[in-house]
Amino acid sequence: MKFTSIVTAAVSSAIAVSGTPIHKREIGGVLLCTGVNATGTCSYSVYALETCHQLPAPFHQNTSTFAPDGEDFECFPRIGDCGSICTSPTGCTFGSVDFNYKNKFNLGAIKWNNLISSFDCSLKTTTSTDCNCIDPLQNTMASITTNASIASFGGRFLKLTHQSSVTGGPMNFTLFLPAGISESAPAPLLIYLSGLTCTPDNVTEKGFLHAHAAPLKLALLYPDTSPRGTSHPGEHDSWDFGSAASFYIDATQEPWAQNYKMETYITKELPELVFSQFKQLDPQRVSIAGHSMGGHGALTLFLKNPGKYKSVSAFSPVSNPSACPWGEKAFTGYLGADKEEWKKHDATELVKHWKGYLNALLDVGTADNFYKQRQLLPENFAEATKAAGIEGLQLRYQDGYDHSYFFISTFGEDHIKHHAKHLGLL
C-alpha cells in the first residue's frame, strides 16, 4: 500500500466493550480490540479501502480482536508501519483476514496479537452472492467484483464490475486511485466518458491521463460506454449505435428504454456507489470530461446539471448531435423523431440556457477526419456560446492532430490541470 492514514478515529472513539461484537456490516468496517473476543479497549470504524491505516496506541502491536465486518472485503494486518519496507523473508503479513477468518477474535492463537502495526483492506476479487452493499437508488443489495488491481504511476487502477439497477445488468468501470489519499485527505474525482467503440480500457491503456492526475492526487473514474449483456435487435450490428454507443442519454424508445439509461447511471447510480464505497474520494469535488461521443456526454451532463461538476473538458466532442449523422442516427433510435426532444440532449442547444461562467476546455485536431466530415461541429457550439454572451469557453484547434489517443495523450496534461485548478488542487 502506498498511502497512509492514521487511525485517529480509533483513538477518539475507543470504548470499552466486552461480550458480543457489534455488527454494522459495512464495506471497510473493522472492529479492533486489545482483548480477545471483543474485550478490552475497542474501536469500530469504517476504513477507506486500498489505503494503509497506521494503528495508534493502545492498538499498536496490541490487538487481539481484528474483525472485518462484512463478507465482501478482506484486510491484511502488517508487522511494519505504513510506509516501511518489508525485509522479512517470510513476509510481513500473515495473509488475508476476512469476516469468516477463524482467529479474528483471538489473534493470540497464531501469536499475532503483539505484532500488528498497520493494515489495509480491499474488496475481494470474486463476486459475493450475499454482498451487503446498499444500492444507492433502490436500497437493495448491490455487489462489486474486483477484476484487477494494477499499479501505475504510484497509484492503482481497479477494474470493477457491479450489478446496476438502472441499466438492469452488469456494468464495468475502472477507478484510478492516486497514492497518498485517505478518508481524512480525500481526493476529488474526474469522470471521463469514452467514445464510440470504447470500453474503459482504451483510455486507461492509451490516454495516460493518470500519469498527470497521480502527482496532483486527482482520482479518475472511467465508466463503460453502454450497458452490456443484452441482445436487442441490431444492438451489436453497427459501431455508432447500440452497444458502446449509448450517447449517455436515457432512451425513451423501445427496446432501448429498457436498459439504455446511461444519463441516470452516470449522474446518479455510479457516483453514489463509488462514493459510498471509496471513502478516500470527495463527493463534493467532481468534474467531467470525455472524448468524441464521450465529449458530447461530458458537455451535456455538465450543462444539464449546473453545480454538479466543477468543470468540463472534451477532446474532439460531438458538439451539435442534432445536426450530424452520428447524432441523428442515435437520437432517432433512442429518442424518436421529435427534434424538440433532441434539443434537450444537444450541447449547442443546452448552452443557450447556461447561466454564468463555463469552466470549459475543448480541444479539436484539424486533421481529425470526423471533424472534417462534420460529425463534431465544435464551431456551432462556440457560436452559440458567444451569441448567448457566455464566457469561459476555451476552444483550441490543434494543428495536424487527429481523433486518436495520440491526440488525447498529447493534450491530456492540459485537461487534467484545467480540472485540477477548478477542483482546488492547483
Ligand SMILES: N[C@@H](CCC(=O)N[C@@H](CSC=O)C(=O)NCC(=O)O)C(=O)O
Ligand atoms: N476505427 C475506430 C473508429 C471509431 C473511433 O474512432 N472511435 C473512437 C471514438 S469516436 C467517437 O466517439 C475511439 O476512441 N476508438 C477507440 C480507440 O482505441 O481508438 C475504431 O473502430 O475504434
